Amino acid sequence: MGSINGTSETKLMKGNEALAEAALRAGMQAYFGYPITPQSEILEYLIIHGPKRGSVVLQAESEVAAINMVYGAAGAGARVMISSSSPGISLMQEGISYIAAAELPCVIVNVQRGGPGLGTIQPAQADYFQAVKGGGHGDYRLIVLAPNSVQEMADFMFDGFRLTEQYRIPVMILSDGALGQMMEKVTLAPDGSLPLTQKPWATTGKPASRERNFITSLHIEPEMMEEVNLHLQRKYKELQKEVRYELHHTDDADIVLVAFGLSARICEKVMDLAREKGIRAGIVRPITLYPFPSDILREIAEHAGAFLTVEMNAGQMVEDVRLAVNGKKPVFFKGRMGGMIPTPEEVLAELESIVEHQLLHA
Amino acid sequence: MENSTNGLEVVYEKVPTLTDTLMHYCPGCSHGVVHRVIMEVIHEMGITEQTIGVAPVGCSVFAYNYMNIDMQEAAHGRATAAATGVKRVHPDKFVFTYQGDGDLAAIGTGETIHTVNRGENILMVFVNNGVYGMTGGQMAPTTLAGMKTTTSPFGRDVATMGSPLRITELIANLPGALYVTRQSVHSTAAVRKLKKAIQLSFEYQKLNQGTCFIEVVSNCPSGWKMTPVESNQWLVENMFPVYPPGDIKVPKPPAVNN
Ligand SMILES: Cc1ncc(C[n+]2csc(CCOP(=O)(O)OP(=O)(O)O)c2C)c(N)n1
Numbered sequence: 228m229g230s231i232n233g234t235s236e237t238k239l240m241k242g243n244e245a246l247a248e249a250a251l252r253a254g255m256q257a258y259f260g261y262p263i264t265p266q267s268e269i270l271e272y273l274i275i276h277g278p279k280r281g282s283v284v285l286q287a288e289s290e291v292a293a294i295n296m297v298y299g300a301a302g303a304g305a306r307v308m309i310s311s312s313s314p315g316i317s318l319m320q321e322g323i324s325y326i327a328a329a330e331l332p333c334v335i336v337n338v339q340r341g342g343p344g345l346g347t348i349q350p351a352q353a354d355y356f357q358a359v360k361g362g363g364h365g366d367y368r369l370i371v372l373a374p375n376s377v378q379e380m381a382d383f384m385f386d387g388f389r390l391t392e393q394y395r396i397p398v399m400i401l402s403d404g405a406l407g408q409m410m411e412k413v414t415l416a417p418d419g420s421l422p423l424t425q426k427p428w429a430t431t432g433k434p435a436s437r438e439r440n441f442i443t444s445l446h447i448e449p450e451m452m453e454e455v456n457l458h459l460q461r462k463y464k465e466l467q468k469e470v471r472y473e474l475h476h477t478d479d480a481d482i483v484l485v486a487f488g489l490s491a492r493i494c495e496k497v498m499d500l501a502r503e504k505g506i507r508a509g510i511v512r513p514i515t516l517y518p519f520p521s522d523i524l525r526e527i528a529e530h531a532g533a534f535l536t537v538e539m540n541a542g543q544m545v546e547d548v549r550l551a552v553n554g555k556k557p558v559f560f561k562g563r564m565g566g567m568i569p570t571p572e573e574v575l576a577e578l579e580s581i582v583e584h585q586l587l588h589a
Numbered sequence: 590m591e592n593s594t595n596g597l598e599v600v601y602e603k604v605p606t607l608t609d610t611l612m613h614y615c616p617g618c619s620h621g622v623v624h625r626v627i628m629e630v631i632h633e634m635g636i637t638e639q640t641i642g643v644a645p646v647g648c649s650v651f652a653y654n655y656m657n658i659d660m661q662e663a664a665h666g667r668a669t670a671a672a673t674g675v676k677r678v679h680p681d682k683f684v685f686t687y688q689g690d691g692d693l694a695a696i697g698t699g700e701t702i703h704t705v706n707r708g709e710n711i712l713m714v715f716v717n718n719g720v721y722g723m724t725g726g727q728m729a730p731t732t733l734a735g736m737k738t739t740t741s742p743f744g745r746d747v748a749t750m751g752s753p754l755r756i757t758e759l760i761a762n763l764p765g766a767l768y769v770t771r772q773s774v775h776s777t778a779a780v781r782k783l784k785k786a787i788q789l790s791f792e793y794q795k796l797n798q799g800t801c802f803i804e805v806v807s808n809c810p811s812g813w814k815m816t817p818v819e820s821n822q823w824l825v826e827n828m829f830p831v832y833p834p835g836d837i838k839v840p841k842p843p844a845v846n847n
Pocket of ligand 1: 646647648649665688689690691692693716718720721722723724729
């Protein structure tokens, strides 16, 4: 890759490789992974570039082992990342629950593929529920970031480490196979732009000067366990100030497309096509899927006529959109499943039909 | 007892690597003794500041309440994965796991084999009591043939439930295993031998030459429904024939000079 590190740099890269390179520049100290398409490039890139730049990189015997290695390394104070694709992320759920409960910082990358089951290696967004509602057992959440470009695949590594260390809540970057595989121009921040944080709670060996540190998620007394839950819930509430989203022409929009990740890019095309036809369409793109940008949707519902949520799944985020809009305006859904990507034309047709039947003749 | 001025001398005391917390283990259980021996070695070797322990789900899940060192509790079966994470980011520290037989030889078998196969430079302490203690005495992979447990109420039927798994012999075959030994704590002599093995293992860990693995053949008076004395007797008569104490793999001479 030539000389890297010292300065910011612009180049053409695959999403997965940009994310891996960004992780190193963001000061990652350990990575644990297991091969699965369409994200294996992350492990392959890191095994070449990681060790010589000071990061542990280890191919585990399974995703179960890998996520528990993350638990160990994160508990011992390292800046840690792990990546996989849908079936592998399913396998990690017990470990993710432990990590969330023990409040260990780490970044988990899901380069989603179509399911259920072994499914397909084509891109999908069908792990939305799993990502934003917790995924494993117990009441916990992850901070979920949804990139929609190779640039954001890289940028969100920095945001991810920053957020996870600030809140001690694991971060998930919810990407998909298309973003992982596509090549785009990307500007990479220089090495060292994200200073390491102090972790006085980590298990690094107990000096005489402090009490022992221990990492655990066990609280056998229900009163204590509820306290821990209340503490977690307070932190999730605090997360509201980290809500991020992007708006396109929502001010004058009659109909607002709501989409994240790759679907949001498709919706940009749909919006342009619609506006050419004289339909005032806009877009809300949630960037943080948890915390979810409910407030802005609620505000927009005051003046927009309807919403059309577009996803590469059977309709998952649409439930959160409906909760936010709370019946004020109709919320429609257009999705493709199993690794199929909706075309701008088919989304436009749906949008035109809503405008025709719901808005004009309402 | 306080000092030697009145002619008395302290011959034994609790080491500072153990907390004052009362252990929750059943009377006569091996866990407390094994805890104590490990902590004595860490104290005596002066490596408290450099040692991190990992104890997974099982009766010893609360080890961090008793061991006055930095500790991680781990998911059932994943202790050595967590320990791998710890050791890889702190290669200069001493890392050990403390696992039951259900943990190490059933749900965590994959982790056990691959951790040793990578030659992770850690110590694995494997407390084999032949049952799942924490969940109430169910059948473990190490349960003896014919042995009654709550999930083998008519005795372990080898034809349908498999044979007792001698995982220690299995992992000794892996090139990543540096030192593999089987010990016990049913007698004072045995406790002394275990202590020696733990000491040796931490010495070996400094050499960075592979995994050290100590099986401790243990009792479970509650799970076995015996008195502590009966259980130690039963252990000698029934566990030892299947799990004979002694070294299984020792490093070739130049490994350590002591
Ligand atoms: C994924 C998962 N499965 C099952 C359990 C329930 N469980 C807790 S401890 C245990 C068995 C522990 O037995 P062992 O490892 O032999 O240790 P011991 O309690 O005998 O010391 C089981 C099955 C769990 N906590 N997590």
